[in-house]
Amino acid sequence: MIAHLIRSLLQGILVILAVGLIAFSMFRFVGDPIASLAGQEATDADRAELSERLGLNDPFPIQFARFLGHAAHGDFGISYRQARPVADLLTERLPATIELAVLSALFAFIVGVTLGVYAAINRRGLVANSVMVLSLIGVSLPTFLIGIGLIYMFAVELRWLPSFGRGDVVRIGWWTTGLLTETGRKSLVLPVLTLGFFQLTLIMRLVRAEMLETMRTDYVRFARARGIPERRIQFRHALRNTMVPVVTIVGLQLGSVIAFAIVTETVFQWPGLGALFVNAVQFVDIPVMAAYLMFVAFVFATVNFITDFIYVLIDPRLRM
Amino acid sequence: MSVVSQPPPAQAQKGLFARAWDSDVGYSFRTSPVAIAAATVTVAIVFGTTFAEFITPQNPFDAASLNLMDGFTPPGEAGAGSGMIFRFGADSQGRDMYSALLFGSRVSLLIGTASVIFSLLLGVTLGLVAGYVGGQIEALIMRVADIQLSFPAILVALLVFGIARGLIHPSLHEQMTFVVMTVAIGLSNWAQYARTVRASTLVEKRKEYVDAARVIGLRAFPVMLKHVLPNVAGPVLVIATINLALAVLEEATLSFLGVGMPPTQPSLGTLIRVGQQFLFSGEWWILLFPSVALVTIALSINLFGDWLRDALNPRLR
Numbered sequence: 082m083i084a085h086l087i088r089s090l091l092q093g094i095l096v097i098l099a100v101g102l103i104a105f106s107m108f109r110f111v112g113d114p115i116a117s118l119a120g121q122e123a124t125d126a127d128r129a130e131l132s133e134r135l136g137l138n139d140p141f142p143i144q145f146a147r148f149l150g151h152a153a154h155g156d157f158g159i160s161y162r163q164a165r166p167v168a169d170l171l172t173e174r175l176p177a178t179i180e181l182a183v184l185s186a187l188f189a190f191i192v193g194v195t196l197g198v199y200a201a202i203n204r205r206g207l208v209a210n211s212v213m214v215l216s217l218i219g220v221s222l223p224t225f226l227i228g229i230g231l232i233y234m235f236a237v238e239l240r241w242l243p244s245f246g247r248g249d250v251v252r253i254g255w256w257t258t259g260l261l262t263e264t265g266r267k268s269l270v271l272p273v274l275t276l277g278f279f280q281l282t283l284i285m286r287l288v289r290a291e292m293l294e295t296m297r298t299d300y301v302r303f304a305r306a307r308g309i310p311e312r313r314i315q316f317r318h319a320l321r322n323t324m325v326p327v328v329t330i331v332g333l334q335l336g337s338v339i340a341f342a343i344v345t346e347t348v349f350q351w352p353g354l355g356a357l358f359v360n361a362v363q364f365v366d367i368p369v370m371a372a373y374l375m376f377v378a379f380v381f382a383t384v385n386f387i388t389d390f391i392y393v394l395i396d397p398r399l400r401m
Numbered sequence: 402m403s404v405v406s407q408p409p410p411a412q413a414q415k416g417l418f419a420r421a422w423d424s425d426v427g428y429s430f431r432t433s434p435v436a437i438a439a440a441t442v443t444v445a446i447v448f449g450t451t452f453a454e455f456i457t458p459q460n461p462f463d464a465a466s467l468n469l470m471d472g473f474t475p476p477g478e479a480g481a482g483s484g485m486i487f488r489f490g491a492d493s494q495g496r497d498m499y500s501a502l503l504f505g506s507r508v509s510l511l512i513g514t515a516s517v518i519f520s521l522l523l524g525v526t527l528g529l530v531a532g533y534v535g536g537q538i539e540a541l542i543m544r545v546a547d548i549q550l551s552f553p554a555i556l557v558a559l560l561v562f563g564i565a566r567g568l569i570h571p572s573l574h575e576q577m578t579f580v581v582m583t584v585a586i587g588l589s590n591w592a593q594y595a596r597t598v599r600a601s602t603l604v605e606k607r608k609e610y611v612d613a614a615r616v617i618g619l620r621a622f623p624v625m626l627k628h629v630l631p632n633v634a635g636p637v638l639v640i641a642t643i644n645l646a647l648a649v650l651e652e653a654t655l656s657f658l659g660v661g662m663p664p665t666q667p668s669l670g671t672l673i674r675v676g677q678q679f680l681f682s683g684e685w686w687i688l689l690f691p692s693v694a695l696v697t698i699a700l701s702i703n704l705f706g707d708w709l710r711d712a713l714n715p716r717l718r
Contacts, residue, residue: 099548111567223650223699225657226692229677237681340553347658362563362660370563381551 082393089389093382098149100378104371105148108158111367157372162364167372170357176257177247178353182342185273189280190331194320196281197288201296202315212289216282224341228275228348235271243268245350276345280334287330291323325396332388339377429712436708442701450507457500458485462666467495476686490686492675498690501672506694508668512582513649517641519587524594525637529625531595532602543599546592554651557589562660575663582661586651590644594637601633639713642706646699653695669695 123131132138139147151157157167200209236244248264250257259265295301296319304314343355350356354373361369421427430436449456459466476490476498489498527546531539549557565581566574605611606629614624649669655661656670664671669691676688 096548096551107564107567111564222696223654225654225673226696229673229680229688229692233680233685336551336553336556340555343555343559344654344658358559359658359660362559362566365563365567367563367567370560374560377552377556 085393086386086389089386093386097375097378097382100374101149101152102145104152104374105145107367107371108148109144111365152372152375157375158368160361160366160369162361162366162369167368170369171354171372171376172255174352174354174357177259177351178342178346178355180258180260180269181272181276181345181351181353182338184269185277186280186331186338188273189277189284192277193281193284194288194327197285198292198315198320200285201289201292204293212285216286224275224279224344225348227278228271228345231271231275232348242270244271247352272345272349272351275348276338276341279341280331280338283334284327284331287327288323291326292319295319295322321395325392328388328391328395332384332391335381335384339380426712430708433708433712435704436712439701439704439708442697443705446506446698446701447510449503450510453500453503453507457497457503459497459500461496461501461504473684489690490684492684492687493679498686501667502669502690502694505667505669505672505691506698508579508662508666509649509652509670509695509698512579512586512652512662512668513645515583516586516590516648516652517645519583520589520591520644521594521637521641523587524591525598525630527591528595528598529602529630529633532599533606533621533625533629539599542595546595549589549592550596554586554589554647555654558585558651558655559658559660561585561588562655575665578662578666582652582655585655586648589651590648593640593644597636597640598633601636602629605629605632635713639706639710642709643703646702646706649695649702650699669698 137144155168155171157171159165160167160170163170196212200212203209232244235242243264246268247259248266248268249262250259250265251261259269296315301314301319304318305311309318339355342353343359345351346353346355347359354376357369358373360366361373422431430440454460461467473493474487474491474495477486477488478490479486483495485497487497487499489502491497492501527542531542562581562585565577565585569577569581611624611628614628619628652661652668653670653673656668657674659674662668662671664675667675672691673688673695676691679685679687
């Protein structure tokens with residue numbers, strides 16, 4: 082078990098280093114840092130002096146190590162476009178993205194597991210069938226069209242919910258939250274639904290398939306033979322064993338959550354990291370792009386590690 | 402399409418088409434309504450977009466043929482300026498949506514196809530080399546593929562797009578967008594081909610015919626290209642079909658985000674991005690038709706790919 086966790090940790094570090102190398106190469110080779118800092122009237126001597134002062138004449142590995150050191154302290158330089166420290170931009174927008182991602186994951190997990198279990202138990206009911214059709218739609222519709230569809234229905238036609246922004250937010254320390262105000266909560270609904278929909282369909286199908294499989298196993302038959310009530314078998318015995326693959330997939334899906342968050346944030350003009358990244362790509366704002374990349378890699382490594390850890394908690398066989 | 406995946410001919414005297422029709426794949430196609438429908442729609446769309454110039458009432462990107470007075474004509478009505486009937490309505494500049502759709506679908510399909518070919522060539526080459534040569538080269542290629550696969554394709558494509566923008570001179574941005582998009586989407590999807598091809602190459606290279614080819618003195622390159630490649634190509638075709646749908650959707654997403662085709666040469670994604678601005682003012686047709694076209698294209702290619710996968714190799718299911 083310890084070996085399992087250590088291997089997972091090492092893998093995460095490798096990913097972060099590899100992504101760090103890409104981010105660093107972007108800084109070093111895309112655009113000319115001297116030209117963007119020195120200005121037009123600089124002499125050759127000025128440039129050489131600046132280059133020496135920024136450490137651009139040092140060997141590549143030393144520069145890379147320095148870059149990683151700065152990154153570990155959260156220092157990614159200054160945004161080319163907004164002329165502010167990238168770290169400030171990230172912390173400003175981090176709460177919006179985390180709130181959106183966590184709420185949509187919760188929504189997808191709770192609704193997905195419930196619907197999946199229901200569809201597995203009442204296999205031929207109307208609800209089960211419509212659930213399967215819904216999941217087919219969820220897989221073939223691109224996220225931005227789902228978002229636009231929701232905006233059209235709930236913001237344009239019914240006028241119930243706002244179509245963009247976060248509404249009023251409450252500041253708690255450096256954190257901002259929309260959960261404490263009415264407009265904030267209303268603004269969260271559509272983005273959370275949009276981002277959660279894809280994960281929801283995936284979890285639902287997975288739980289249904291796994292439940293059907295588990296209900297056919299011997300230990301469920303024996304539990305029935307022992308006279309344990311059906312509800313208890315379904316939830317204590319079967320559901321618990323379906324959770325291992327579900328947790329794996331939810332963990333692996335994190336990548337797509339980040340990707341879909343970029344799209345969702347753009348559709349709803351949500352002031353989060355994804356929208357920041359899209360803007361940075363449009364204007365070739367290298368420091369912001371590099372920082373976002375490092376952030377994604379870090380989240381990835383962390384979530385992978387946590388997923389591996391949760392396995393061990395859920396499945397006692399792995400504790401050997 | 403089914404002709405490509407033909408098993409070796411049994412009766413050589415019959416024509417190619419007749420043989421395809423008689424084969425297992427041909428039979429499976431004839432008896433699958435979903436496959437026939439998906440193929441028909443795909444062929445119709447490819448035909449329509451290829452000959453867009455001849456079947457559309459106007460060239461939507463030739464400013465001279467537009468009449469501003471036609472702006473916002475609802476579907477099925479005559480424009481106030483030109484008197485022409487707009488089947489799918491007109492956008493803010495009097496551009497016929499039907500024509501814009503066909504031209505936009507063409508851009509989407511072209512980028513999709515080009516990027517699939519790009520990622521296929523790259524992935525198959527790297528996979529073949531990794532599987533056949535082995536050793537440290539294999540470890541390096543597959544490690545890169547692992548890292549690439551753990552990142553979502555959209556993220557990789559956005560990144561490549563951003564870097565390419567930084568490297569290319571700003572005056573060339575518009576002309577180069579097509580190439581940049583192709584490379585960006587292609588680079589974000591090669592890893593799957595590499596993995597599949599490497600896996601089957603590992604199996605194939607232990608077989609006797611490869612030994613035989615080596616014994617008669619062929620060097621590594623011809624052995625890979627002429628002997629191993631034809632035997633690992635089957636699954637690649639299936640992945641390519643399904644990836645075409647993904648690539649079209651990826652292109653649409655990028656263009657929708659505003660980091661793709663510019664409004665001067667729009668793809669379906671760009672059209673949807675433009676149409677979204679008119680969502681609140683009630684001109685629904687500017688948004689609806691490109692969205693429907695996108696979903697139709699993606700869905701029919703997807704269904705066709707699903708069928709192809711099942712028909713070619715039941716074990717892949």
